[in-house]
Amino acid sequence: xxxxxxxxxxxxxxxxxxxxxxxxxxxxxxxxxxxxxxxxxxxxxxxxxxxxxxxxxxxxxxxxxxxxxxxxxxxxxxxxxxxxxxxxxxxxxxxxxxxxxxxxxxxxxxxxxxxxxxxxxxxxxxxxxxxxxxxxxxxxxxxxxxxxxxxxxxxxxxxxxxxxxxxxxxxxxxxxxxxxxxxxxxxxxxxxxxxxxxxxxxxxxxxxxxxxxxxxxx
Amino acid sequence: xxxxxxxxxxxxxxxxxxxxxxxxxxxxxxxxxxxxxxxxxxxxxxxxxxxxxxxxxxxxxxxxxxxxxxxxxxxxxxxxxxxxxxxxxxxxxxxxxxxxxxxxxxxxxxxxxxxxxxxxxxxxxxxxxxxxxxxxxxxxxxxxxxxxxxxxxxxxxxxxxxxxxxxxxxxxxxxxxxxxxxxxxxxxxxxxxxxxxxxxxxxxxxxxxxxxxxxxxxxxxxxxxxx
Amino acid sequence: xxxxxxxxxxxxxxxxxxxxxxxxxxxxxxxxxxxxxxxxxxxxxxxxxxxxxxxxxxxxxxxxxxxxxxxxxxxxxxxxxxxxxxxxxxxxxxxxxxxxxxxxxxxxxxxxxxxxxxxxxxxxxxxxxxxxxxxxxxxxxxxxxxxxxxxxxxxxxxxxxxxxxxxxxxxxxxxxxxxxxxxxxxxxxxxxxxxxxxxxxxxxxxxxxxxxxxxxxxxxxxxxxxxxxxxxxxxxxxxxxxxxxxxxxxxxxxxxxxxxxxxxxxxxxxxxxxxxxxxxxxxxxxx
Numbered sequence: 001x002x003x004x005x006x007x008x009x010x011x012x013x014x015x016x017x018x019x020x021x022x023x024x025x026x027x028x029x030x031x032x033x034x035x036x037x038x039x040x041x042x043x044x045x046x047x048x049x050x051x052x053x054x055x056x057x058x059x060x061x062x063x064x065x066x067x068x069x070x071x072x073x074x075x076x077x078x079x080x081x082x083x084x085x086x087x088x089x090x091x092x093x094x095x096x097x098x099x100x101x102x103x104x105x106x107x108x109x110x111x112x113x114x115x116x117x118x119x120x121x122x123x124x125x126x127x128x129x130x131x132x133x134x135x136x137x138x139x140x141x142x143x144x145x146x147x148x149x150x151x152x153x154x155x156x157x158x159x160x161x162x163x164x165x166x167x168x169x170x171x172x173x174x175x176x177x178x179x180x181x182x183x184x185x186x187x188x189x190x191x192x193x194x195x196x197x198x199x200x201x202x203x204x205x206x207x208x209x210x211x212x213x214x215x216x217x218x
Numbered sequence: 219x220x221x222x223x224x225x226x227x228x229x230x231x232x233x234x235x236x237x238x239x240x241x242x243x244x245x246x247x248x249x250x251x252x253x254x255x256x257x258x259x260x261x262x263x264x265x266x267x268x269x270x271x272x273x274x275x276x277x278x279x280x281x282x283x284x285x286x287x288x289x290x291x292x293x294x295x296x297x298x299x300x301x302x303x304x305x306x307x308x309x310x311x312x313x314x315x316x317x318x319x320x321x322x323x324x325x326x327x328x329x330x331x332x333x334x335x336x337x338x339x340x341x342x343x344x345x346x347x348x349x350x351x352x353x354x355x356x357x358x359x360x361x362x363x364x365x366x367x368x369x370x371x372x373x374x375x376x377x378x379x380x381x382x383x384x385x386x387x388x389x390x391x392x393x394x395x396x397x398x399x400x401x402x403x404x405x406x407x408x409x410x411x412x413x414x415x416x417x418x419x420x421x422x423x424x425x426x427x428x429x430x431x432x433x434x435x436x437x438x439x440x441x442x443x444x445x
Numbered sequence: 446x447x448x449x450x451x452x453x454x455x456x457x458x459x460x461x462x463x464x465x466x467x468x469x470x471x472x473x474x475x476x477x478x479x480x481x482x483x484x485x486x487x488x489x490x491x492x493x494x495x496x497x498x499x500x501x502x503x504x505x506x507x508x509x510x511x512x513x514x515x516x517x518x519x520x521x522x523x524x525x526x527x528x529x530x531x532x533x534x535x536x537x538x539x540x541x542x543x544x545x546x547x548x549x550x551x552x553x554x555x556x557x558x559x560x561x562x563x564x565x566x567x568x569x570x571x572x573x574x575x576x577x578x579x580x581x582x583x584x585x586x587x588x589x590x591x592x593x594x595x596x597x598x599x600x601x602x603x604x605x606x607x608x609x610x611x612x613x614x615x616x617x618x619x620x621x622x623x624x625x626x627x628x629x630x631x632x633x634x635x636x637x638x639x640x641x642x643x644x645x646x647x648x649x650x651x652x653x654x655x656x657x658x659x660x661x662x663x664x665x666x667x668x669x670x671x672x673x674x675x676x677x678x679x680x681x682x683x684x685x686x687x688x689x690x691x692x693x694x695x696x697x698x699x700x701x702x703x704x705x706x707x708x709x710x711x712x713x714x715x716x717x718x719x720x721x722x723x724x725x726x727x728x729x730x731x732x
Contacts, residue, residue, distance in 0.1 A: 002317045002320065003320075005320075005321060005324075006320040006321055006323070006324035007324070009321060009324040009325055009328060010324045010325075010327050010328035010331065011328065012328065013324075013325055013328030013329050013332060014328040014329070014331045014332035014335070015332065016332065017328075017329055017331075017332025017333050017335075017336075018332050018335055018336060021336045021642075029589065032585075032589075033586065033589050033590070033593070034296060035325075035329060036329075036579070036582050036585055036586040036589070037273065037297070037300065037586065037593075038297075038299065038300035038303065038325065039325060039326060039329045039579055039582045040269060040273065040577060040578055040579035040582060040583065040586070041269065041270065041273055041274050041297070041300040041301065041303075041304055042300060042303050042304050042307060042322045042325055042326055043326060043578040043579045043580070043582070044265040044266075044269040044270050044304070044578040045270075045303075045304030045305070045307045045308060045322070046307055046322075046323075046326065047261055047265055047578065048262065048265060048307075048308065049307050049308055049310055049311065049319075051258045051261055051262050052308065052311055053310075053311060054254070054258055055258070056311060068247075071247055071248070071250075071251040072251075074248060074251035074252060074255060075251050075254050075255040075258070076255065077255065078251070078252050078254075078255025078256050078259065079255040079256070079258045079259045079262070080259070081255075081259070082255070082256050082258075082259025082260060082262075082263065083259045083262050083263055086259065086260075086262075086263030086264075086267075087263060087266070092267065092601065093267050093271065093272075093597070093600060093601025094600045094601060095263060095267055096544070096545050096548070096575075096599055096600075097600060098548065098552070102263065103545075104220060104224055105256065105260075106260065106542075106545060107224060107228070107549075108223075108224030108225070108227045108228050109227065109228070109231065109252065109256050110253075110256050110257065110260055110510065111228065111510040111513075112227075112228035112229070112231045112232045112435070112510075113231055113235065113249060113252065113253035113256070114253065114257070114509060114510040114511045115232075115428065115431065115432055115435075115510045115511055115513065115514060116231070116232045116235040116236060116432055117235060117253065117511060118425075118428050118511035118512065119425075119428040119429040119431065119432040119514070120235065120236070120238065120239070121425045121428070122425040122426050122428060122429035122464060122468075122700075123239055123429075123460070123461045123464055123465075125421065125422055125425045125704075126422075126460055126461075126463075126464045126703070126704055126707055127457040127460045127461070129422070129704050129707045129708045129711070130455070130457075130460055130707040130708065130710070130711040131457070131711060133708050133711065133712070134711070134712060134715050135712055139407060139408070139411045140411075142408060142411040142412060142415065143411045143412070143414050143415040143418065144415065144708060144712075145415065146411065146412040146413075146414075146415025146416055146418075146419070147415040147416070147418040147419040147422075147708075148419070148705055148708070149419075150415065150416045150418075150419030150420065151419040151422055151423065151701045151704065151705060152701060152702070152705060154419065154420075154423060154672075154673075154675045154701075155423075155675060155694065155697050155698040155701050156478040156479055156480060156694055156695075156698055157698035157699075157701070157702060159479060159481060160479070170481075172481045172483075173481075176483050176484075177374075178412060178416055179416060179657065179660055179672075180374065180660065180663075181374050181377045181378055181381070182377065182381055182409050182412040182413065182416075183412060183413050183416040183417075183657050183660055184378055184381075184660045184661055184663075185377065185378045185379075185380070185381020185382045185385060185409050185413075186381060186385050186409045186410045186412065186413025186414075187413055187657060187658055187660055187661050188346050188349075188350060188378070188381075188382045188385070188661040189381070189382050189383075189384075189385025189386045189388070189389065189406065189409075189410070190385070190389075190410075190413075191342050191343075191346055191658075191661055192342065192343050192346050192347065192382070192386060193386065193389045194338075194342065195338040195339065195341075195342035195343040195346075196343060198334050198338040198342075199334070199335055199338055199339050199343070201331075202330075202331040202332070202334045202335035202338075203331075203335060205327060205328070205331040206328070206331050206332065206335065213323060213324070213327045214320050214323075214324070215320070239458065239461045240458065260541070260542075261541060264541035264576060265541070265578060267601070268541065268575050268576050268577065268578075268599070269576075269577060269578045272596055272597045272601070273596070276596075329582060330581075333581060333582070333585065337581075337637040337638060337641070337642065338637070340637070340641050340642075341633075341636055341637040341640070341641045341666065342633075342637070345641065345665070345666060346661055349661070349665055413657070416657050417654075417657045417658075420653040420654060420656055420657050420672065420673060421653065421654050422700075422701065422704050423653040423673045423674065423675065423697065423701065424515060424652050424653035424654045424673055426468065426696075426697060426700035426701065426704075427514055427515035427653065427673060427674040427693070427697065428511070428512070428514045428515060429464070429468050429700075430468055430472070430514065430674075430693045430696045430697060430700070431513070431514020431515070431689075431693075432514065433465075433468055433469050433472060433696075434472060434514075434689070434693070437469070437472055437473075438472075443473070444472055444473055
């Protein structure tokens with residue numbers, strides 16, 4: 001029950017999806033539509049699981065007065081506040097309408113925090129560029145050179161630096177060539193390799209050879 | 219008024235996060251914890267109102283009303299199974315009985331495996347090979363540098379073909395990279411280095427853009443120093 | 446401590462300060478920037494420009510505020526171009542924040558006099574279907590039935606009540622999909638499912654981190670690629686709707702030059718220190 005049923009479910013659902021690609025008619029089309037709807041609902045519960053697990057871990061920290069427990073309390077309080085506002089004080093299904101309290105939380109709290117967290121990476125990439133990127137060998141030099149040409153070619157300053165060259169031969173054109181030829185070739189090789197690996201792993205999952213997603217015995 | 223308060227709160231939270239650049243401090247830790255909690259709440263609420271409510275609750279409600287009105291059993295009752303599977307997923311939180319969450323997990327893994335089996339083969343393998351194997355030499359008047367030729371060479375397509383082929387040889391670890399295979403893989407390495415360099419350049423562009431956006435908010439929307 | 450030692454052990458907070466200055470100062474300046482248009486951007490602009498009036502297009506917003514600074518301008522410009530060309534825009538998202546970001550972009554687009562002159566109406570000229578969980582399964586389901594995938598719009602109203610959704614069953618009713626993407630799920634999934642499976646034409650506006658990875662799809666599987674803020678600036682330039690992408694190009698240029706200088710200075714310091722170490726090693730060996 002603990003392992004056989006999930007293995008059977010994985011195989012059954014996987015086979016339906018594969019067969020439906022080749023036989024897009026009844027009954028497979030109807031079965032796949034139903035399974036698609038179910039997967040969407042289950043996926044929503046899966047994310048809920050993550051959220052509730054976070055609350056469980058944070059609650060445990062607060063209960064045990066573990067190191068940093070006030071921050072766990074902040075997590076719980078802010079989660080509860082956002083949820084209560086979103087469920088009960090923002091017009092139900094119209095919770096994202098401009099002017100609702102939930103929309104205010106999104107624009108005034110969530111938006112700036114999320115944006116700034118990612119904006120911080122600019123400082124770290126600059127620091128890493130100074131301290132870590134070294135042209136130690138031919139490959140690293142080629143990597144840095146390509147990086148330079150793309151960085152300068154993709155902004156207007158690149159064309160200004162090479163405006164003495166005829167049109168069509170400036171830094172922006174070189175950057176465009178790098179993106180459309182060697183970059184495309186390398187990305188394509190990586191893409192094909194990953195695709196073959198993904199196909200192989202998917203087949204192993206459907207056939208029940210790969211059972212990692214079921215975890216250990218409990 | 220709420221808009222003004224909102225902008226001030228947004229600005230102070232922005233500065234709170236940026237304070238980490240000087241050194242780790244309690245203000246940053248508070249902002250980080252606030253972000254985690256508000257994000258969790260955001261996802262929790264969005265998933266309910268946009269997914270669970272219309273697709274599960276309202277469908278079952280409509281099916282129940284139809285049954286009570288004597289309209290018979292509706293096909294929407296099938297959604298009950300997805301609801302049960304969803305609740306099974308949540309049972310992973312329980313100390314005992316968490317194994318039951320493997321059933322809905324198997325559903326998702328199976329659907330993803332089935333979808334990826336076809337789509338990755340079609341879009342990321344066969345289509346890419348198809349787009350690489352294009353005519354490199356075509357009829358017509360062309361030239362190599364200044365030398366006129368009675369045919370056209372598509373040099374870009376040639377380099378893409380060479381780069382893709384040698385890159386794939388580099389990733390083929392079932393043969394030893396010596397002699398001809400080694401030299402081919404080495405050419406592939408150079409193409410991959412250019413690829414990674416281009417990715418590095420674009421990554422820098424991306425991160426700087428995000429920072430520019432934040433500073434623009436601080437100077438324009440908050441302090442009104444720019445227009 | 447010599448100057449070289451100071452360079453090698455420079456506190457990274459000085460680097461942070463230099464970056465902050467190089468990004469801030471250009472925001473107070475104004476300089477005309479020549480923006481060259483690449484074929485990838487022209488591909489999107491031309492495709493949208495050639496769609497007949499009344500065509501339905503999907504604007505798939507698959508990003509969150511963390512990436513909005515560089516790709517929100519693309520959303521705004523696409524809305525401006527589409528609405529002024531009398532295309533009917535169906536907004537949706539595979540990320541929950543996406544449709545909300547689209548609402549913010551729509552409010553900005555509607556302030557443009559050219560868009561205001563067209564006076565687009567909700568439910569007739571555009572609609573926001575909101576978010577659905579399930580990632581690529583959502584696209585797969587849309588290929589079978591868009592109304593079944595999104596039975597209600599972002600405000601909880603039945604989509605069958607809106608004129609824009611009349612006659613929309615699946616992707617056959619959609620002339621073009623413009624996907625603004627920050628990662629997974631996003632461009633790759635749209636190409637794999639909507640593009641290759643259901644033969645819909647797709648264009649993408651991607652973050653600069655993702656853009657190099659989608660170049661293999663161009664030009665057959667994708668009609669065009671807008672990569673990062675530069676792509677947004679090019680799109681604004683070619684459509685004539687100037688916005689944040691163009692305004693931020695000076696700051697972007699300065700930031701890139703500073704990073705290049707950092708790499709050069711860092712490497713020069715590294716090679717000088719290596720030469721010094723070899724010299725010291727040689728002197729010690731000699732004595």
